[in-house]
Amino acid sequence: MSPTLKRRRDASTPCPATSADGSTCPASSGIGSGPQNPFKYGLPRGSAVIVLNDPETKVPIAIMDGTLISAIRTGAVTGVCAKYMAPSRSKTVGLFGAGPQCKTQLMALKASLPQLEKAYVYDPSRERAEKFAAEMSQKLNMDVQAASDRLATIESGDILVTATTATEPIIHGAEIKKGVYVAHLGNNEVDEGLILRADKVVIDDWETDKHRMDDTMAYMFRDGKIDDSRIDASVSDLVARRKSGRDNDDQLTYTCNVGLGLYDVAIAARVYQYAKENGIGQKLKLWDEPIMV
Structure with a gap:
């Protein structure tokens, strides 16, 4: 195999995405890969966090674990x-x-x-x-x-x-x-x-x-x-x-x-909607009032 085919196994991959018509929450999914995690630390090889934003204001509306979703x-x-x-x-x-x-x-x-x-x-x-x-x-x-x-x-x-x-x-x-x-x-x-x-x-x-x-x-x-x-x-x-x-x-x-990343956004939006409808999760306060407008 050509040496150019070799790559690092540990990586961090940003996956931003949104729908073309703006109907789905824009989001970013950050996925980290640590191949030795299961063996050295008892942690998953891959881990992810997804941040959903409001389609209109773009203000963050949900932060969720993306490991299982991914x-x-x-x-x-x-x-x-x-x-x-x-x-x-x-x-x-x-x-x-x-x-x-x-x-x-x-x-x-x-x-x-x-x-x-x-x-x-x-x-x-x-x-x-x-x-x-x-x-x-x-x-x-x-x-x-x-x-x-x-x-x-x-x-x-x-x-x-x-x-x-x-x-x-x-x-x-x-x-x-x-x-x-x-x-x-x-x-x-x-x-x-x-x-x-x-x-x-x-x-x-x-x-x-x-x-x-x-x-x-x-x-x-x-x-x-x-x-x-x-x-x-x-x-x-x-x-x-x-x-x-x-x-x-x-x-x-x-x-x-x-x-x-689009897959993560589509699923995360459904998870967010389900959580809202069923009272799952907790509210986090980003600010009492925005410092700068």
Whole structure:
């Protein structure tokens, strides 16, 4: 792999967003990533805070934890994509990473594709993989097992999901058989060969991805190895039926969902409205009177 593909695993990512018509609260979501947090401090790898602002005055109206929102919305996007990109015969899922993100990925996939019967999870820590398998088997009433190794996970899945902090590829295009759907959540977990070999490539937002420059496809674009024509559709294209996903069960399909601030805003606005209607949360006073007007 080219040295240019390597990146830091610890990062802080600002995600500002608002709706085009101004009907949704403008907001900012700050997401921090500390890969060693679970092991050294007993904290989540990713943490986030969302600040919602009034659509008219832009004054802050809510501050909320965004860690769970971010995890669930990322899983939800994969679940939506699977409707269009997974093979119709899908029965098994191969998961890379035994952290919270793969939990929401599997939850969303099972909700989207109820016919799924079995999942295999691979993690460098066998203990974490077995704990994940036991928890998710009970939660989803599904057969979830700790995989023996990386290749066994690849060979097991009709759907493969990567949700790790890897800085080197853990999935190589030459290893993937036709008919599989690969859901890549960012970083450099897949090699360039997979991007070039895929029959269909879908991303949440290509312009945003190129700007963020933190995954395999973005670096390939920067280095002149692919151009805009490599992208077949966006997630919104699939949902709006502007473009098609998988055309047949023999295709190798691939999505890259690194995340959009817009997802956080949409969900946070709903959470805020629900909290108001049900008396959840507490009021914070920013000032008695504004000091400067």
